Structure formats: C-alpha cells, structure tokens
Amino acid sequence: MAIGMAEIPMAFILAGLAAYTVLAGADFGAGLWTLLAGGGPASRAKIRDHARHAMGPVWEANHVWLIFVLVVCWTAYPVVFGSIMSTLAIPVFLAAVGIILRGASYALRGQLEAARGQHPIENVFALSSILTPFALGTVVGAIASGRVPVGNAAGDPVTSWLNPTSVVIGGLAVATGGYLAAVYLAADAHRLGERTLEVDFRARALGSGLCAGGLALAALAVVRSDAAALFHGLTSDGGIAAVGVSAAAGLTTLFLVWRRRFGPARASAALAVAAIVAGWALAQRPRVLPGLTIDQAAASRSSLLATIIAVACGAILLVPSLLLLFRLVLRGHLDPAAAPGATVPAAPHAPRKRQTHLLAAFAAATFLVGTGATVLADAGWARALGVICLFACALSTFALVTAEPDPSREAMPPRNRG
Amino acid sequence: MTALLATAGGALASVDQDYLLQARQMQALSLAVHIPLVCFGIAFPAMVLFCEWRYLRTGDTLFRVLARRWSKVMLALFAVGVVTGTILSFEFGLLWPAFMANFANVFGLGFTLEGFSFFIEAIFIGIYVYGWDRLPPRLHFLSGIPVAIAGVTGSLFVISVNGWMNHPGGFTLQEGRAVNEHPWSALFGNSFFWHEFAHMYFAGYIVAGFLVAGAYAWAFLRGRWGRYERTALTVALSAAAIAAPLQVVIGDWAAREVASAQPTKLAALEGLGQTTQGAPEHLLGWYNGHDVVYGIEIPRLLSLLAFHDPNATVQGLNAVPISDQPPVNVVRFSFQTMVGIGTLLALIGVVYLYIRLRHRRLPGSPWFYRAVVLAGPLSVIALWAGWTTTEVGRQPWIIYHVMRTTDAVTEARGIPVGYGTLIVVYLALAAGVAWLLRRFSRVPLEGDQDGYRDG
Ligand code: HDD
Ligand code: HEM
Ligand code: HEM
Numbered sequence: 125m126a127i128g129m130a131e132i133p134m135a136f137i138l139a140g141l142a143a144y145t146v147l148a149g150a151d152f153g154a155g156l157w158t159l160l161a162g163g164g165p166a167s168r169a170k171i172r173d174h175a176r177h178a179m180g181p182v183w184e185a186n187h188v189w190l191i192f193v194l195v196v197c198w199t200a201y202p203v204v205f206g207s208i209m210s211t212l213a214i215p216v217f218l219a220a221v222g223i224i225l226r227g228a229s230y231a232l233r234g235q236l237e238a239a240r241g242q243h244p245i246e247n248v249f250a251l252s253s254i255l256t257p258f259a260l261g262t263v264v265g266a267i268a269s270g271r272v273p274v275g276n277a278a279g280d281p282v283t284s285w286l287n288p289t290s291v292v293i294g295g296l297a298v299a300t301g302g303y304l305a306a307v308y309l310a311a312d313a314h315r316l317g318e319r320t321l322e323v324d325f326r327a328r329a330l331g332s333g334l335c336a337g338g339l340a341l342a343a344l345a346v347v348r349s350d351a352a353a354l355f356h357g358l359t360s361d362g363g364i365a366a367v368g369v370s371a372a373a374g375l376t377t378l379f380l381v382w383r384r385r386f387g388p389a390r391a392s393a394a395l396a397v398a399a400i401v402a403g404w405a406l407a408q409r410p411r412v413l414p415g416l417t418i419d420q421a422a423a424s425r426s427s428l429l430a431t432i433i434a435v436a437c438g439a440i441l442l443v444p445s446l447l448l449l450f451r452l453v454l455r456g457h458l459d460p461a462a463a464p465g466a467t468v469p470a471a472p473h474a475p476r477k478r479q480t481h482l483l484a485a486f487a488a489a490t491f492l493v494g495t496g497a498t499v500l501a502d503a504g505w506a507r508a509l510g511v512i513c514l515f516a517c518a519l520s521t522f523a524l525v526t527a528e529p530d531p532s533r534e535a536m537p538p539r540n541r542g
Numbered sequence: 543m544t545a546l547l548a549t550a551g552g553a554l555a556s557v558d559q560d561y562l563l564q565a566r567q568m569q570a571l572s573l574a575v576h577i578p579l580v581c582f583g584i585a586f587p588a589m590v591l592f593c594e595w596r597y598l599r600t601g602d603t604l605f606r607v608l609a610r611r612w613s614k615v616m617l618a619l620f621a622v623g624v625v626t627g628t629i630l631s632f633e634f635g636l637l638w639p640a641f642m643a644n645f646a647n648v649f650g651l652g653f654t655l656e657g658f659s660f661f662i663e664a665i666f667i668g669i670y671v672y673g674w675d676r677l678p679p680r681l682h683f684l685s686g687i688p689v690a691i692a693g694v695t696g697s698l699f700v701i702s703v704n705g706w707m708n709h710p711g712g713f714t715l716q717e718g719r720a721v722n723e724h725p726w727s728a729l730f731g732n733s734f735f736w737h738e739f740a741h742m743y744f745a746g747y748i749v750a751g752f753l754v755a756g757a758y759a760w761a762f763l764r765g766r767w768g769r770y771e772r773t774a775l776t777v778a779l780s781a782a783a784i785a786a787p788l789q790v791v792i793g794d795w796a797a798r799e800v801a802s803a804q805p806t807k808l809a810a811l812e813g814l815g816q817t818t819q820g821a822p823e824h825l826l827g828w829y830n831g832h833d834v835v836y837g838i839e840i841p842r843l844l845s846l847l848a849f850h851d852p853n854a855t856v857q858g859l860n861a862v863p864i865s866d867q868p869p870v871n872v873v874r875f876s877f878q879t880m881v882g883i884g885t886l887l888a889l890i891g892v893v894y895l896y897i898r899l900r901h902r903r904l905p906g907s908p909w910f911y912r913a914v915v916l917a918g919p920l921s922v923i924a925l926w927a928g929w930t931t932t933e934v935g936r937q938p939w940i941i942y943h944v945m946r947t948t949d950a951v952t953e954a955r956g957i958p959v960g961y962g963t964l965i966v967v968y969l970a971l972a973a974g975v976a977w978l979l980r981r982f983s984r985v986p987l988e989g990d991q992d993g994y995r996d997g
Contacts, residue, residue, distance in 0.1 A: 184624055184664035192657045194631050198642050199650025206643025209635025217960050220632045224967055227625030231618045232974050245974075276639050427647040430725045431654055438658035445665045445688070452669060484899075498791050500850070504733070507795070511740055514791065518784045525780040525898050526592075 130422035133200035133431050134412075137193050138405050142398040144189035146304060149297070149397065151183045153305025155226065155253020156298065157328065158246060174309060174321050183230065185449060187223075199431050200422060203274060204412050208263070211272045211279035215259040215290075222256030225249075254298055261297030265290030268404055269351035270414045288350040292343045299339050300397050303332040307377065307393045311386035315454075322384075329381045329389075337374055340400075357407025366403030370396050480527070483520050490517035565637045565951050568961045570933070572629050575968050577929060578922050579623035583663070584697055584746030586616045587690035589754070589777055594683050608774055610674055612754075613686075617671045618978060622971065624664070629964075636960070638951060641940055644719040648712060651725040652703040659696035662688050697746070698739055705735020708932065709803050710941050734803055737796040738932070744785045744792055745928065748887060749921045751782025756918035757983065759911040772904060779914065780898070782921070783891035790888050793881070794847070800935075801848035804942065805857040806866065807935035810873040812844055817858040823847065826878065829870045868937040876930040883924040890917055 198205040209216055229249035262285040266272055269289040272279050284290075310325035344367075348355040357363045373396035380389035410417045422428060490513040497510025590612045597605035631653070635642055666688040673682050706712075712728025729735075758775035761767065801808045808814075813829035825838040845854040859867050890913055897905045905911075940947040 184621060185661065185668060187624060187628070188657065188661045188664050191628060191631060191660060194635075195650060195653040195657045198635065198646040199654055200647075202646035202650070203643045205635055205646065206639035209632070209642070210639035213636050213960075216632055216636060217963075220629050220636075221963060221967055223628050224625045224971060227621050227628075228971050228974055231621035232978050276643075424647065424723060427650070427723055427725055430651045434651055434654045434658070438655070438661070442658060442661050445662055449665045449669060452673070494788075495791050498795050508736075511736075511792075511795075514788050518788060521784045521895070522780055525784070525895065526596075526776055 153301035159250035226252035261294030262290035265293035362406035370399035581749035585750035656699035663692035709734035754778035786891035
C-alpha cells in the first residue's frame with residue numbers, strides 16, 4: 125500500500141476534513157447548544173453567552189478548513205469536484221445558505237451585547253448551525269455510498285443525498301458536533317472557574333456522547349443494508365481498525381469527562397471524530413467515485429507537485445500560527461474578561477519641519493516618475509518601476525496628509541456656525 | 543485511463559442549460575456582494591494599524607480609541623466577507639462544474655495559496671481583535687501585521703486566477719480539457735494580471751476610504767465635529783484621496799493591456815464597430831450595432847490613448863463574428879460609468895489634498911462633505927462597473943478564446959430557485975449589516991473622559 129503522488133493531495137484533503145469536522149464541528153455544536161440552552165443548572169442566557177464567547181476568536185480560522193478542502197479538491201481532482209458539486213447541488217446549496225446565515229447572524233449578534241432584536245438572530249444562528257452540518261453530512265453520505273457518478277449532474281438530484289446512508293451521516297454530523305462542543309465548553313468553563321456551567325456542560329457532554337455513540341452504531345446498521353461496499357470496507361483491514369480506534373477513543377472520552385479530566389478529554393474526543401474520517405477514507409480506497417480511482421482522477425504531475433509545494437510552504441506559516449492561536453485561547457489570553465489598563469507611552473512628538481519638506485519632495489518626485497513611466501513606457505521593467513513609484517508616492521503623501529492639522533484653522537460644522 | 547477521463551471530460555462539457563443567464567446573474571450577484579467587502583479586507587487592516595502605530599508612537603490615546611473601534615467593524619465585515627467568499631467557491635462548482643472539471647488543475651493553485659492567506663488572516667484577526675488590552679501593546683500591534691499582509695496576498699491570488707481566465711496560457715488543450723499544465727507560470731508568469739491587481743488594490747483603498755470617511759462627513763453635516771471625527775475622517779479620506787487620482791493612471795495602464803491582449807473587449811468598451819485607423823473616442827451615446835449614436839465624438843483620441851499614436855489602427859467589433867462579441871452596450875455603459883465616477887473621485891481627492899497640504903486644515907464647505915458622503919456609494923458603483931467591464935467584456939468566453947461560458951455551465955436543474963433564494967438571503971444580509979453599522983455608530987466612545995467628540 126505505497127502512497128503515490130496522486131494520493132498526497134487526498135491526504136491533505138482528509139486531514140483538512142478531519143480538522144474541519146473536529147474544529148468547525150464544535151462550533152456548529154455550540155450553535156446547537158444555544159438552541160437547547162436551559163433545563164440544566166445554568167441559566168439560558170449564561171449558556172448562550174458561554175457558547176458564543178468560546179468560539180469568538182477561532183471560528184473564522186476553523187471555517188477556513190472547509191475552503192482548504194474545496195480548493196485542494198478542485199486543484200488536484202478537478203473531475204471529482206465538478207461531478208460532486210453538480211450532482212449534489214441541492215445539499216451543497218443548502219449548506220451554503222446555512223453558512224451565510226450562520227456567519228452573518230454570529231457577526232451581528234456577537235458585536236453588540238444586549239441589543240434589541242437578538243432573539244430572532246440567535247435562533248437563525250442556532251438553526252443554521254444544525255442545517256449546515258446536516259447538509260454537509262448528506263454530501264459525505266452520497267459520496268460514500270457511491271451515488272455520485274462521474275459527469276455533469278449525472279446523478280439523481282434528490283435520491284443521491286436523500287437516502288438512508290446520507291440522512292444517518294447527516295444526523296451523525298450534527299450529533300458529533302454537539303458532543304465535541306459540549307466537551308470543549310465544559311473544559312472552557314472549568315478553566316474560567318464557572319462551576320455551574322461546568323456541571324451543566326459535563327452533563328450535556330455525557331448525554332450527547334451517548335447519543336452520538338448510539339447513532340454511530342445505528343449508522344453502521346443502516347450502511348450495512350444500504351451501501352454494502354462501504355460496509356465491507358468499514359469492516360475489513362484498515363477500516364475496522366479506524367472504527368475500533370474511534371469507538372475506543374469515544375469511550376475514553378466519556379470516562380474522562382465523567383472524571384472531569386477535561387484537557388485530555390478534548391484530545392480523545394477529537395481523535396474519536398478524526399478516526400471516523402480516516403475509516404471512511406480507508407473503506408473507500410482507492411475508489412473516489414464509482415469507476416474512478418484516485419490515480420485516474422488526479423491532475424497531472426506538475427499540478428500535483430505545485431499543490432504539494434504550496435501546501436508544504438503554507439503549512440510552515442500555518443502550523444505555528446494555529447498553535448499560537450490555540451495556545452492564546454486555551455490559556456485564556458483572549459477571554460472577554462476585564463483587562464488591565466493599557467500603559468500610556470510618552471507625550472506626542474512635535475512635527476519636524478525639515479522632514480516634512482524632504483518627504484514632500486520625495487512624494488512629488490515619485491509622482492512624476494511613476495506617472496511618466498506607467499503611462500509612457502512600454503518596456504515591462506519600466507512599467508514595474510513606474511508602479512512601484514506610484515505606491516511610494518501614495519505612502520509618502522499619506523504620511524504628509526495625516527500629520528496633525530493646525531487646530532486653530534479647523535472648520536466648524538454647519539450646525540455650530542451660529 | 544485517458545479514455546475514461548476523455549469521457550468524463552466529454553460528459554462534463556456538452557451542456558444544454560436553459561438558465562444560463564440566471565446562472566451568470568447568480569455568479570454576478572454573489573461577486574457583487576463579496577467584492578465591496580474585499581475592499582475592506584485590503585484596506586481596513588492597514589488603516590487600523592496606522593492608527594495603532596500612531597498611538598504607540600505618540601501616546602495619543604485618541605488613536606487607540608479609533609483603532610479599537612474600527613477593528614471591531616473590521617472583524618464584523620471580515621466575517622461577512624468570509625461567508626460570502628465561501629458561497630463563491632461553492633458556486634464555482636455549483637454553476638460551472640465543467641469549467642472546474644476541465645481547467646481547475648491549471649488555476650487551482652492560485653486558490654490553494656489564497657486558502658493559506660485566508661488562514662493567516664482569520665487566525666491573526668482573531669488574535670488582534672480579541673487581544674486588545676490582553677496582549678502587551680507592541681505584541682498586539684505586531685499581531686495585526688499578518689492580517690494586513692494576508693488581506694493583500696489573498697486578493698492577489700484570486701486575481702491571478704481572473705488574470706488567467708482573461709489571458710489564459712500554460713497548458714495544452716486536449717479534447718476540451720487542459721493537460722500538460724504548468725500552474726506556476728500560467729498564473730504568475732501572466733502579464734495580464736498585474737494591472738488587475740494594482741487596479742483592484744487601489745480600488746480597495748478608494749472604496750473603503752470613501753465609505754468610512756462618508757460616515758464622518760455625515761457626522762460633520764449633523765454638527766458632530768469633535769477631534770475624534772476630524773481624526774477619523776482625516777485618516778480614511780486621506781487614503782481614498784491619494785488612491786483616487788493614482789487610480790486614473792493605473793486605469794490607463796489597464797486599458798492599454800486590454801487593447802493589446804483583448805482587442806474585442808476594447809472595441810466593446812468603446813463601441814467601435816469597424817476597424818478604424820485614427821479611431822475616435824465617444825463619450826455617452828448608444829451603440830446601435832454598427833456605430834455609437836448620440837455620443838460626443840473626440841477624433842483620434844482612442845488611438846492615442848490605446849496605442850500612444852493618433853493614427854494607430856484599432857480593431858473593431860467586425861473583426862469577429864457576432865457570436866463572439868460581448869453585449870456591447872452593457873460593457874460600454876459600465877466602462878463609461880467607471881471612468882466617469884473615477885474622474886469625479888479623483889477630483890474630490892485633489893481638492894482635499896490641496897486644502898490639506900496647502901492650508902494645513904480640513905475643507906470647510908458643507909458641499910465638500912456632501913460630496914464625500916456621496917463618494918462612498920459612488921466608488922462602490924465604480925467597483926461593480928469595473929468588474930462588469932472586465933467580466934462581461936470577456937463574454938462569450940469564460941476562458942478567453944478557450945472555453946465558452948455555455949460549455950461551462952451546470953446541467954443541474956433548479957437554478958432559478960437557487961437564484962431567488964440567494965437574492966432573499968443577500969437582502970437579509972444587507973439589512974443585517976446596515977443595522978449593525980447603525981447600531982455601532984451609536985455606541986458611546988469608550989474611555990471618552992477627554993471628550994474627544996466635542997474637543
Ligand atoms: C473604485 C473603483 C474604480 C475606479 C475609480 C476606476 N476603476 Fe477601473 N476597474 C475597477 C475599479 C475602478 C475594478 C477593480 O472593478 C476593475 C475590474 C477588474 C480590474 O482589474 O479592476 C476595473 C477594470 C478596469 C478596466 C478593465 C481591465 C481588464 O479588463 O483587465 C479598465 C480598462 C479600467 N478599469 C480603466 C479605468 C480608468 C481609465 C479609470 C479612471 C478614470 C478607472 N478604471 C477607475
Ligand atoms: C476581486 C476579486 C476578489 C478579491 C480581491 C478577493 C479577496 C478576498 C479577501 C481579501 C478575503 C478575506 C475576507 C475579507 O477580508 O473580507 C476574501 C474572502 C474570501 N474569498 Fe474572496 N476575493 C475575490 C473574489 C473571490 C472569488 C471569485 C472567490 C471564489 C472562489 C473568492 C473566495 C473567497 C473565500 C472562500 C473567502 C473566505 C475566506 C475565509 O474563509 O477566510 N473570492 N476574498
Ligand atoms: C477570480 C476572481 C473573479 C472576479 C473578481 C470576478 C468578478 C466578476 C464580476 C464582478 C462579475 C459581474 C459582472 C456582471 O455584473 O455581470 C462577474 C461575472 C461573471 N463571472 Fe467572474 N470573476 C472572477 C472569477 C470568475 C470565475 C472563476 C468564473 C467562473 C467560474 C467567473 C465567471 C463569471 C461569469 C460567468 C460571470 C457572468 C457574466 C455575465 O453576467 O455576463 N468569474 N465576475
């Protein structure tokens with residue numbers, strides 16, 4: 125089972141999918157809990173605020189994993205992307221609408237505490253947090269059960285995604301999101317020292333963990349009758365190993381949550397979910413779509429190489445940045461708590477006249493050279509020089525213009541003009 | 543294997559979509575929603591960081607208040623930019639699967655790189671906005687720099703794709719698919735995308751600058767004119783006022799690139815029916831299928847502008863069959879709108895710069911502030927018009943002279959339903975953003991012990 129070059133981008137896709145399921149899945153779950161707030165020891169409002177604050181600094185970064193999966197898919201396996209998106213247009217569109225509504229309602233709600241009109245917005249947020257993972261889950265189910273043939277909208281527009289496997293995987297996506305979110309939110313509450321919230325989310329984690337586990341078992345039964353090939357893959361070789369890892373990690377998480385060891389529970393919950401993604405991939409390998417293996421689907425060598433180089437270089441920037449973000453979040457450095465007062469540095473500098481004159485001369489010179497070279501030159505290098513000069517001119521003029529004005533000469537607005 | 547892919551390519555190529563027009567409009571609508579937000583992604587982080595830097599250097603807490611408030615707006619707009627951008631990437635597959643299936647291997651690299659820019663932007667915008675008061679001041683400032691850089695590189699990579707669609711290269715065409723592709727040189731060795739990028743970059747500052755300045759110009763007209771408003775207006779308006787005149791120079795460069803690489807688009811921009819030596823320029827008017835009627839004719843100007851030679855020959859629309867011509871009046875009207883507005887904005891910019899630099903104060907006339915209030919929406923219209931010029935001017939090709947838009951579209955049904963739904967969703971989104979910004983402007987300034995608003 126050597127990994128060929130054609131499979132490396134698929135490995136990226138799967139890693140991205142696992143990250144998306146674990147990270148954004150938890151954000152979707154947080155939305156679910158804002159809908160199901162109340163009933164436990166903590167008040168509705170507290171639950172909602174806690175769920176919302178916890179995702180504040182991270183949800184945009186978590187969301188980008190989806191973009192990452194899409195773009196690597198269309199670069200490395202363009203035919204697969206075209207086939208999936210055209211046949212599954214309906215669930216993909218539903219997911220898209222869910223994403224808009226969710227992002228927008230979050231942005232609206234999050235920016236303004238205690239504003240009027242928050243209830244409908246909160247409900248939009250919660251409902252779209254359910255719609256989106258469900259729709260994406262049905263997409264996964266459609267691909268996994270071999271219902272997306274190669275071609276432009278060649279599959280059935282409805283039964284390709286409204287079928288037992290898709291529906292149960294959609295449900296599973298919602299449930300695992302809720303489970304992950306509950307574990308993470310319990311961990312956050314623990315860190316913040318919020319006892320009631322912690323107790324509340326611990327109970328939710330245990331309950332939703334049992335639900336998700338039960339649903340996973342039900343899903344296996346459904347897949348067995350609905351998608352025999354997938355079931356065979358899931359119960360042999362690598363497939364069964366991954367399913368086993370997932371089950372073990374799921375049980376471990378329940379135990380850890382019960383013992384209130386939330387830190388390790390975060391990790392094992394993530395592992396349980398990521399293992400399902402791996403299991404699916406192993407079960408289906410090497411087929412991507414019916415009759416299309418991964419080697420056949422892959423773009424040519426140079427594109428694959430370019431993708432691999434781009435992702436490798438990107439990862440060098442991305443991994444430390446992500447680690448920094450999560451470290452800051454997990455240590456509570458980005459929590460919305462009262463802040464220490466900022467220190468105020470020294471008093472304003474007085475503007476220096478000589479500098480201003482030099483700057484003005486520089487701006488004028490770059491303007492003339494820049495305009496001249498851009499408009500008149502035909503050689504590439506001269507035009508590049510011209511454009512660089514224009515940028516330099518813009519910068520230096522900006523420095524000149526934003527210098528402190530003379531307050532004694534300030535204009536008065538019309539209403540104050542007596 | 544090739545045989546299988548050829549059938550796959552074939553299956554993904556021949557189409558009979560009744561709703562092509564709706565598909566195009568759906569794409570256009572989503573882009574029209576996304577692109578103004580992108581302008582804020584390009585320009586706003588730099589403006590916010592400038593304010594914070596000024597605070598760090600001078601200790602003037604007014605700049606801190608300003609940076610902090612703006613950064614919250616920036617985050618909200620970023621979030622909306624993220625979701626609308628996601629819709630676009632979905633739509634590429636939903637609406638144009640054949641285009642993606644057959645060509646994404648060439649340009650996909652641009653989007654992969656863009657994806658990493660978004661990662662960096664999303665990560666650091668979280669750290670920056672949630673890190674106010676929590677991180678040490680200098681570190682906080684530093685955490686904003688990747689946001690500004692990634693906003694620019696993100697748009698650079700997307701535009702490299704658009705540049706490629708307008709001026710494709712770096713692959714061999716085989717049975718309607720791209721094979722043997724060279725993605726790096728296709729995207730970045732492409733001369734066409736540089737002017738698009740520079741032009742879009744300046745447009746970012748124009749749109750974001752005038753829209754933000756418009757809010758404070760409005761405050762001036764309502765009689766609120768404290769040091770806070772004056773400073774905010776100065777920063778935002780300066781950015782826009784500098785970019786606007788320079789944009790005219792870049793636009794001239796863009797037009798000459800179009801003249802050499804896409805002569806049919808140029809002919810559509812100008813409504814030039816016949817290939818002409820010493821071609822005139824027409825202002826306003828209407829293209830009736832042969833000529834521009836009811837317009838103001840300026841002899842030889844087109845040849846002069848496009849080729850720096852009043853006697854140069856400019857290729858007319860008649861050089862290609864009707865089926866290869868874009869809808870001339872749409873393109874021409876958009877182009878004239880953009881240039882007209884661009885000229886006006888440049889004028890506003892020059893007036894402002896003159897008063898500010900010569901007299902070291904802000905303009906005093908309410909008329910100036912009324913113009914600034916108008917300039918915001920006008921610059922968005924210019925932005926839309928510019929993209930319409932570029933994209934509609936490229937029609938009927940989705941990839942210039944390689945693939946027709948009719949061959950790219952999905953065979954899936956239900957486009958009108960999707961289009962209608964999207965319109966409703968976007969209207970709700972627009973209402974939401976408007977509501978948010980309005981509420982925002984009413985939140986009192988934090989730490990306003992110094993009375994910035996009235997001082
Ligand atoms: C605030 C926005 C704005 C303003 C004031 C202008 N433009 Fe523009 N223009 C754009 C915003 C824009 C854009 C960002 O929308 C486009 C679309 C594609 C591109 O590269 O930039 C564009 C495209 C575009 C094109 C087509 C380029 C192509 O197809 O590749 C030309 C020829 C011009 N512009 C020319 C001008 C001129 C001569 C202007 C001066 C008066 C001008 N633009 C002002
Ligand atoms: C004028 C052309 C475009 C430019 C300059 C541009 C640039 C940007 C920028 C700077 C952002 C960051 C978000 C923000 O700051 O608001 C963004 C978001 C996004 N754009 Fe665009 N974009 C353009 C068109 C497109 C197109 C055609 C697509 C389709 C694939 C697209 C896909 C996206 C996606 C997926 C996001 C969200 C990224 C995230 O999750 O962080 N954009 N775009
Ligand atoms: C990469 C950055 C891109 C940008 C910034 C961009 C920008 C735009 C804009 C602003 C419009 C609106 C034109 C109008 O108002 O009618 C438009 C239209 C369109 N774009 Fe692009 N585009 C990009 C890439 C693409 C891609 C990748 C596709 C195809 C998958 C595409 C296909 C179209 C089509 C078919 C239209 C409709 C044209 C029409 O209405 O006649 N564009 N684009």
